[in-house]
Amino acid sequence: MKNLRLKAARAAKDLSQQALAEKVGVSRQTINAIEKGDYNPTIRLCIAICRELDKTLDEIFWEEEEC
Numbered sequence: 830m831k832n833l834r835l836k837a838a839r840a841a842k843d844l845s846q847q848a849l850a851e852k853v854g855v856s857r858q859t860i861n862a863i864e865k866g867d868y869n870p871t872i873r874l875c876i877a878i879c880r881e882l883d884k885t886l887d888e889i890f891w892e893e894e895e896c
Contacts, residue, residue, distance in 0.1 A: 831866045834889050838882040853877040
């Protein structure tokens with residue numbers, strides 16, 4: 830499942846995938862894979878991303894259940 834909330838939050842902060850990747854210590858490809866839903870990040874990486882984007886884990890990574 831694509832993570833459009835991560836992409837939107839990153840764009841709202843005017844950060845490229847590369848810039849966010851550098852801030853959290855991963856490659857640009859890792860950020861791209863998370864946004865595309867091809868990679869499930871560790872909790873440590875999730876927290877680092879949320880801190881950089883001033884968001885909570887729920888706001889970026891929590892998947893809403895469909896009823």
